[in-house]
Amino acid sequence: MKVTFLGTGTSQGIPVIGCxxxxxxxxxxxxxxxxxxxxxxxxxxxxxxxxGPDFRAQMLRERITHLDAVLFTHEHKDHTAGLDDVRSFNFKQQYDMPVFGRKQVLEQLKQEFSYIFAAKKYPGVPRVNLNEIKNKPFEFNGVNIQPIDVLHYKLPVFGFRIKDFTYITDVNYISDDEKEKIKGSKALVLSALQKEDHISHFNLSEAIDLVNELKVPQAYFIHMSHRLGKHADIEKELPEHIDLAHDGLKIEL
Structure with missing residues (x-):
């Protein structure tokens, strides 16, 4: 299993416009x-x-020429805005792109990208196959996927566990039952927005505490704001088993 971090910034990205x-x-x-x-x-x-909005640039940068499916964690624009560019894979692969998300995410996609789902479609629009997922394991193409239900303030967000790898973004609360699904992971990717408290994201110390609580041997932090600090400086403050991820980082499990 190979993991590539396509992007690791928060909703504005870094650098932030005008900052x-x-x-x-x-x-x-x-x-x-x-x-x-x-x-x-x-x-x-x-x-x-x-x-997200950078999907096209990320696919080109990493030279990803084949894509079997898209999983959506939640419906916020910084996680969905690039859906239109799956059409390049439609043209190349000649099939509708399987898309997985909870019901409210799929409904939001239908609103944001209404032209994709129009009764009379404009030639060349993306072709997608929507698949509703709930908080129970499902399988795609022989891959077992375990959703993990977390909260982003009051918004439900899905993390995902595949084999010994768990990925959770945009989170500030995880119930004890959902934490059980994470335990035993060899690697955990987790949101750590900034050092200060935030209403809808774990801050740096909260993210570190969760990694230690779950006893995950290796963790990588993502969805970082410019308020967190420079990569090189924060790396020095982290425990040995935790790293800041960065765009383009690749790990194998």
């Missing part, structure tokens, strides 16, 4: 963060989790 802070003006490539998304290669299956 001249130390992070946004940093020359370290690890401080350049597109909107959060991930690519999974599980055996022969290629899956992307979330298609």
């Amino acid at each position: 001249e802070c130390d992070v946004c003006t940093s020359l370290d490539f690890r401080d350049k963060r597109l909107r959060t998304s991930i690519h999974l290669e599980v055996d022969d299956t290629s899956i992307v989790v979330d298609t």
Whole structure:
């Protein structure tokens, strides 16, 4: 199983438009963060989790030429805005793209991309096959996927566990029952927005505490704001078994 971090930034990305802070003006490539998304290669299956506004650039940068499915964590624009660009895969692969999400996410996609679902479609629009998922395991192309139900303030968000890998973005609360699904993971990817408290995201210390509570041997933090600080500086503050992810980082399990 191979994991590629397509983007690791928060909804505005880094640098933020018009900002001249130390992070946004940093020359370290690890401080350049597109909107959060991930690519999974599980055996022969290629899956992307979330298609944010930077989806096209991410596919080109990583030279991803085949995509079997898209999983959506939730309906916020920084996680869905790039859906239109799956049409390149439609043309190349000659089939409708399977898309998985909870009911309210699929309904939001129908509103945001109404032209995709119109009765009379304009030639060349994306072709997608919507699949509703609930908080129970499902299988796609031989890959077993375990949703993990978390809260982003009051908005339900799905994390996903595949084999020994768990991915959770946009979260500030996980129930004890859902934490049980994470235990035993060899690697956990988790949102850590900034050092200060936030109404809908774990801050840095909360994310570290959760990793330690679950006793995950390796964790990577994502969905980071420019307010968190420079990559190089924060890395020095983290425990040995926790790292900040960065765009383009690849890990194998």
